Amino acid sequence: MAKTALITGASGGIGYELAKVFATHAYDLILVARSTDKLQQIQSELTQSHPGQVHIFSYDLSQPASPLALFEQVQQQGLTVDVLVNNAGFGDYGPLAECDWDKHSALLQLNMVTLTHLTRLFLPPMLERGSGKVLNVASTAAFQPGPFMAAYYASKAYVMSFTEALAHEVDGTGITATVLCPGPTRGTDFQARAKLGEVEFFKQLKLPDAAAVAQFGYDALERNQVVAVHGVLNRLLVFTNRIMPRRTVTNAVGRLQAPEGK
Template sequence: MKKTVLITGASGGIGYVLAYRFAEAGYRLVLVARSSDKLQQLARELKDTYRASCMTVTKDLGVESEIAALHKELLEQEIEVDVLVNNAGFGLYGEFVETDLEQELNMIDLNVCSLTMLTKLFVPAMVRKGTGGVLNVASVAAFQPGPLMAVYYATKAYVLSFSEALENELKGTGVTVTALCPGPTQTGFSDRANLGTSKLFKSGAMDVRKVADIGYNGFLQGKSVVIPGAQYRLLTLLIRFMPRKLVTSIVRSIQGKA
């Protein structure tokens, strides 16, 4: 029987590429995002390329009732999720006193609450079966405070901390948990976050396919944390030995306007 992977934020970026990787590996896919047209197009591509079985679900995962409805729908169709990919999320650039509160609360709902609720709903069944996996898309932002994106960095710190703790709790159950922590990546993220004027993305970004491939392979290997790019692995190591205020000042400089 084919295994099933549920991918949130599948209509673009890392989630889009991961859908291709899981389809190539023979998984049945449940693709979730807000954009119905983009999901339908992706499903057609995967069916044409890999003859993949794809179910598309249009939901706003920043809304708790939508998450509950997704879970109920899969239960009613007797679809068991073997792998959960929590990829949906967005950022917001700007000084906290000037950024929009509603957008930031929506960001917390999607980046933190949605990821937590989906994991709570789908992981217990994996544990009962003795097999499964969770791939949470965090960020190198998780390793330090992020002036000019204060709330976003904080949400990703949560994702990393939550993933590492859950990975420890689930040892011996047959269920793995991996946190993928990419640096700047060539997706639509920078546009959504209004990062067009920031030095962070103007200095270069990794190819999304490379990032997704590294994350996918790390997940298959059962790694708890995957950081694509040697420069970012070195960065996350160095900041452990640097004064926190210095780290924060450096991040502020990097994220300033070009």
């Protein structure tokens, strides 16, 4: 019997590429995103190229009621979630004092609260079965403060800390938890949604593509790796961040991300 992976933020970028990777490995899929049209296109594509079932659910997961509604719909349809992939998330750029609070509130809800709530909902059935996996998508932003993207960086630090703690809690139960930490990635709408186009540093980066990041994340999940940082350079930067004074790292990130005139 095929296993089933539920993937949030599956309509594009890393989430879409993860869906393709899981499909290649004969998983049935539950794909979740806001856009019904995009989900239907992906459903059609994957069902034609892979034998597994593809279920789609349209939810705005930045809404507080959506995790429970999604869980209940999955239960009502008699679907078993063997792998929970919490990929949905977004960033926002600019000084906190000038931010759009509605957008920031949605960011915090989606990146942290929804991720935690979905894990809380789908984890008990996994524990009852004695098997299951959780893959949370964080970022290399998790390893340092990020001036001018303060809430986003902090939210990803939460995701990493939460996943590491969860991995300890479920050790020996048959459940594993993995946190994927990519750097900036080509083939996603992250930079556009976060309005990073004006930051010269991000314009100059040679970025890996979302497919490579997704495959790396899947492989780390299969190895039961807890923290998976994509890319040799990113792993070097993470190591450097851990040994440098915190203030020095914060100042460096602040200079790289500062808007013109700041």
